[in-house]
Amino acid sequence: MKWQALVDNRQRFFWVLQIAGWIGYALVNYIGSKVFEMRDIYVFVIVLNAYAGCLMTVPLRYLYRKVWNAKPLLLIFVVFSASYLTGTLWSVVQKFNMWEIYRHGYRPEEWYYYLQQGLDSVYIILCWSGLYFGIKYYQLLQSERQKALKANTMAHEAQLKMLRYQLNPHFLFNTLNAISTLILVExxxxxxxxxxxxxxxxxxxxxxxxxxxxxxxxxxxxxxxxxxxxxxxxxxxxxxxxxxxxxxxxxxxxxxxxxxxxxxxxxxxxxxxxxxxxxxxxxxxxxxxxxxxxxxxxxxxxxxxxxxxxxxxxxxxxxxxxxxxxxxxxxxxxxxxxxxxxxxxxxxxxxxxxxx
Structure with a gap:
């Protein structure tokens, strides 16, 4: 499939980027687990976390499409609120996967650990939202450029046709006059x-x-x-x-x-x-x-x-x-x-x- 055809198909383009992005997130975490020498079972936790993030960000797409034409302040409020709620919910899922699967029910005692993990998830969802809006605006810009180019091409072709067809009446006028003259002189x-x-x-x-x-x-x-x-x-x-x-x-x-x-x-x-x-x-x-x-x-x-x-x-x-x-x-x-x-x-x- 050609790249331009993929970009033009917005539905397919979204899913390609969505899946590729969360696979990338999982790979980064996997490399981090190797650096910190985590047990192999942690790979399963990484996959679950990425899968959960992938699923939980899909509703954001439909929410953002609903408020796309809203006033800037309302749009910003919706984006930050939705990102915070989604990030917090995702953080809960990650903690569950971490404590129940990897640490078999262990809970850390430090209160700031809970806060840090929650904020990290919110930041990631905010980055997802920023990428979504950035790509969306880029697609709209490309669409407007294509429309302008198409309009310019159509105007260009119309001008060429007008200039070409202008020749026929001019030529016909002279030729018909000559034919008329030949008929008059028999x-x-x-x-x-x-x-x-x-x-x-x-x-x-x-x-x-x-x-x-x-x-x-x-x-x-x-x-x-x-x-x-x-x-x-x-x-x-x-x-x-x-x-x-x-x-x-x-x-x-x-x-x-x-x-x-x-x-x-x-x-x-x-x-x-x-x-x-x-x-x-x-x-x-x-x-x-x-x-x-x-x-x-x-x-x-x-x-x-x-x-x-x-x-x-x-x-x-x-x-x-x-x-x-x-x-x-x-x-x-x-x-x-x-x-x-x-x-x-x-x-x-x-x-x-x-x-x-």
């Missing part, structure tokens, strides 16, 4: 091809979990589905070059992380070039990091403080938000001017190899 064949390819692309997006990462190889397949849609619009005006290393293809990346960047290049670069343009997509692994690059040879854009100042839309901002949500500060997203013209986006994330 390019029915091209419109039909675009609808068919759009169906394939949307099927992929719906079958992909927005939370989980996917191999870059799979992401490139989805990207090619998207580019096939765009090629219906641009035909020979759109050129795409892939430069992906074999190791990089097995890297895990957020699903549809490149599509909004390609869409941004097509919308703000390729669409404004009469002779069309080129988009280059590169990926490699270096120093245990995955390096992704998307560049175009368009007219470029104004970059201020690492951001585009004259471009509206959700593509780049969405990508940055998703990267931050997934990797916190362990990533980089850099916009730069391409050579000789155009815009270039560089992404660096930790390299995680997909399992085959």
């Amino acid at each position: 390019e029915n064949k091209d419109a039909n091809q675009m609808v068919s390819r759009l169906s394939d692309f949307l099927r992929y997006t719906l079958n992909t979990d927005p939370i989980k990462k996917v191999p870059l190889e799979q992401e490139l397949h989805a990207l090619k589905l998207y580019l096939n849609i765009e090629k219906v619009r641009f035909d020979e005006r759109l050129e795409v070059v892939f430069d992906i290393t074999e190791e990089a293809q097995q890297a895990l990346v957020p699903s549809l992380i490149l599509q909004p960047l390609i869409e941004n290049s097509i919308k703000y670069a390729i669409a404004h070039m009469a002779s069309g343009g080129k988009i280059e997509i590169r990926a490699q692994v270096f120093a245990n990091e995955l390096l992704l690059e998307v560049g175009d040879n368009g007219p470029g854009a104004t970059i201020e403080n690492g951001q585009l100042s004259d471009v509206q839309g959700v593509g780049i901002a969405n990508t940055q938000d998703r990267l931050k949500t997934l990797y916190e500060n362990n990533y980089s997203f850099v916009l730069a001017h391409n050579t000789p013209s155009g815009l270039k986006v560089n992404i660096r994330v930790p390299f995680e190899k997909a399992e085959k």
Whole structure:
């Protein structure tokens, strides 16, 4: 059984600690009996005393659970009173076992011996009570931490889903506009091809979990589905070059992380070039990091403080938000001017190899 599963099962955890604790008490007393050279029959007395202590402290658990939410002063009063009564009763049982079994009816004459033995038992029960409350508070603290972690995870996943699903309406809006335009100019064949390819692309997006990462190889397949849609619009005006290393293809990346960047290049670069343009997509692994690059040879854009100042839309901002949500500060997203013209986006994330 795993330790965490044992801790989570409070009923079983209590009994494991209860039995182990009183066995430990018995062992300590047994070692003491060897030091003071007690007779072997004293071992039987030790076992009886530990057994009695184990049984007599069980009701304390149920009493403490009843007063758990009581006011502090009342709780302290109950703990000390219950510990005193239980300790005194346990002391009587121990004296009986000691005098009747070990010393065959002998009674000590010193009055302080009775008091000392009684106080020792009360102290042990108080220690038991302290351990009970300490472990109980620790379990509650762990439970609250797990709840907070679960709530944080759910919020994290909700944010990721929101960011991922934000792409679909944006992409659909542009694609449906293009299909509408093709129908208006009576390019029915091209419109039909675009609808068919759009169906394939949307099927992929719906079958992909927005939370989980996917191999870059799979992401490139989805990207090619998207580019096939765009090629219906641009035909020979759109050129795409892939430069992906074999190791990089097995890297895990957020699903549809490149599509909004390609869409941004097509919308703000390729669409404004009469002779069309080129988009280059590169990926490699270096120093245990995955390096992704998307560049175009368009007219470029104004970059201020690492951001585009004259471009509206959700593509780049969405990508940055998703990267931050997934990797916190362990990533980089850099916009730069391409050579000789155009815009270039560089992404660096930790390299995680997909399992085959």
